[in-house]
Amino acid sequence: MLSEPVITGMGxxxxxxxxxxxxxxxxxxxxxxxxxxxxxxxxxxxxYIGAEMADIAPVPGITKQTWRAASLSVQAALLVMxxxxxxxxxxxxxxxxxxLIVGGSNFQQRELExxxxxxxxxxxxxxxxxxxxxxxxxxxxxCTAQFGIRGLACTVAGASASGQMxxxxxxxxxxxxxxxxxxxxxxxxxxxxxxxxxxRAIGAMGSDRYTNEPSRACRPFDSxxxxxxxxxxxxxxxxxxxxxxxARGVTPYATLSGWGVTTDGNRNPDxxxxxxxxxxxxxxxxxxxxxxxxxxxxxxGSGSVVGDDTELRALRxxxxxxxxxxxxxxxxxxxxxxxxxxxxxxxxxxxxxGKLHPTHNLENPIDPALNWVRNKPxxxxxxxxxxxxxGFGGINTALCLQRxx
Numbered sequence: 001m002l003s004e005p006v007i008t009g010m011g012x013x014x015x016x017x018x019x020x021x022x023x024x025x026x027x028x029x030x031x032x033x034x035x036x037x038x039x040x041x042x043x044x045x046x047x048y049i050g051a052e053m054a055d056i057a058p059v060p061g062i063t064k065q066t067w068r069a070a071s072l073s074v075q076a077a078l079l080v081m082x083x084x085x086x087x088x089x090x091x092x093x094x095x096x097x098x099x100l101i102v103g104g105s106n107f108q109q110r111e112l113e114x115x116x117x118x119x120x121x122x123x124x125x126x127x128x129x130x131x132x133x134x135x136x137x138x139x140x141x142x143c144t145a146q147f148g149i150r151g152l153a154c155t156v157a158g159a160s161a162s163g164q165m166x167x168x169x170x171x172x173x174x175x176x177x178x179x180x181x182x183x184x185x186x187x188x189x190x191x192x193x194x195x196x197x198x199x200r201a202i203g204a205m206g207s208d209r210y211t212n213e214p215s216r217a218c219r220p221f222d223s224x225x226x227x228x229x230x231x232x233x234x235x236x237x238x239x240x241x242x243x244x245x246x247a248r249g250v251t252p253y254a255t256l257s258g259w260g261v262t263t264d265g266n267r268n269p270d271x272x273x274x275x276x277x278x279x280x281x282x283x284x285x286x287x288x289x290x291x292x293x294x295x296x297x298x299x300x301g302s303g304s305v306v307g308d309d310t311e312l313r314a315l316r317x318x319x320x321x322x323x324x325x326x327x328x329x330x331x332x333x334x335x336x337x338x339x340x341x342x343x344x345x346x347x348x349x350x351x352x353x354g355k356l357h358p359t360h361n362l363e364n365p366i367d368p369a370l371n372w373v374r375n376k377p378x379x380x381x382x383x384x385x386x387x388x389x390x391g392f393g394g395i396n397t398a399l400c401l402q403r404x405x
Contacts, residue, residue: 005171006252006404008245009088009238011080012345013188014332015051015231019083024349027357028377032331034214034229039072041110041117044193049206049214051231051333062146071111071133074142076188076234077102081143088238089248090181096150099179100143103166104187104337105136105157113192139187151179155187159391160302162186163235163340164399168259170239181240186341188234196230204228204269206303219361220301220327221308221372228302231333235341237348253348257384257402258287264394270306271390276314279396280386284318287400289384291319294400296356296380298347298387301327302334307390312367324380326373330360340389340397347401351382 010020015033017023025031037043037050056075058067059082070078085091090098112134119126132138140153152173158165163186170182191199199205206227210217218229245252260282264275284291297320299311315321328346329335335342350356356373365372385401 003242005174005239005256006242006245007237007254007256007348008240008250008252009084010253010345010348011083011236012342013053013056013076013079014233014342015053016331018053018056018079020345020349024353027331027346027349028353028355030331030358030360032215032360034218034333036214039110041114041192042196046193046196047208047211048196049210049217049229053232069129070142071108072190073108073111073188074139077139077143077185078146080234080236081147081183081185084183084236084238085147089250090238092248093181095148097180098149099151099170099173099182100140100149100153100185101166101169101173101182102140102155102185102187103158103162103341104189105155107136107187107189107337109195110190110192113194158395158397159393160334160336160339161389161391161395161397162337163342164344164389164397165261166341167237167239167344167399168261168397171256171259174239174241180244181238183236183238184341185236186234186335186338188232188338189336191230202269204304205230216361218303218330218333220303220330220359221365222362223364223366225303225305225308228304228334231329231335233332233335233338233342235338235345237341237344252404254351254404255402256399257289258283258285258400260286260398262396266394268394269392271310271396272394273310273313273317275394275396276311276390277317279398280314280318280320280388283386283398283400287402289400292322293384294320294323294386296382296385297323297325298328298343298385299325300388300390301329303329309366311388312370320386322371324356324371324373326356326359330362331357344387344399344401347385347387351385351401351403354379354381356380
């Protein structure tokens with residue numbers, strides 16, 4: 001029987017840094033990149049605040065033609081896959097024993113909106129590849145073709161929990177011997193002005209309160225929060241068994257010691273204490289880790305008025321009250337489908353560095369008694385971490401990460 005899955009490689013891209021080294025430095029510096037978003041198709045008589053990435057340079061080994069045909073979501077996926085692939089030395093593996101799980105759905109909305117606008121008056125000239133590119137599975141196609149993956153490949157949707165859902169599915173694929181190694185990718189969700197308008201209308205996305213001070217808009221767990229602030233991001237982690245990593249001489253970042261996934265049985269955007277509590281308890285039970293042993297929590301922390309409060313109530317209900325907490329989204333913004341994967345990467349980088357990043361704009365915590373990392377980084381050796389995600393439709397996920405021993 002295989003041992004617990006381990007994480008042996010990662011790749012990350014966000015508005016505050018592309019590549020794990022740049023991203024790690026930006027986290028510890030408390031760097032942000034919020035402003036009024038400028039990408040074509042993001043605004044229409046609006047001034048939505050968000051964090052947009054710098055242009056992505058072509059990945060080595062990819063043709064100019066292929067790169068030009070790739071959407072922003074695909075370019076980001078190829079970038080982070082390239083970093084994770086190289087770090088985990090996957091070129092030494094049998095490609096038929098490598099899998100890919102893409103977390104997310106409907107993640108190329110801005111790209112599709114621009115195509116629809118461009119061809120609205122001349123639909124007969126629509127490029128034939130649209131028949132491929134409008135499907136989420138096209139991202140799987142790009143990535144498996146570029147890296148020669150021949151094992152399983154699919155997408156899994158869990159709204160803002162998609163990144164963590166991909167990690168869970170990848171771990172299960174390894175544990176059930178479907179593949180020896182599986183890459184979990186949290187895909188970049190490329191919002192158009194339609195999704196921004198919808199999120200604003202439902203009360204999920206932050207208001208115009210800080211239009212003139214964008215850097216103050218994203219404030220998870222602060223009493224003045226009023227919704228999430230979008231941030232472009234993408235992340236990939238490599239999951240495999242200890243045995244597989246030892247065979248190649250690759251040292252893992254951490255052990256994925258347990259996870260929990262629950263649903264609230266509704267289609268609403270508001271989470272429940274019961275659902276989140278059960279996901280955390282399931283993860284702790286699977287990892288054989290008591291609540292007092294968790295010394296760091298990377299929460300979902302979207303900045304939702306209801307969501308942040310619900311999440312802290314769930315942590316208290318589970319007895320996870322002594323651990324340090326910070327909010328990665330306060331620096332990166334909310335990556336939606338990518339968030340869960342990116343925040344696992346942020347956790348692993350902090351575990352590696354022995355430092356915890358600050359939480360931006362945490363001026364008046366809604367629960368000041370908890371052990372917050374506020375306006376500056378602190379030294380801390382993470383032994384057992386808990387990372388949380390929540391998705392619309394009542395999806396709750398929790399992962400336990402243990403320092404590799």
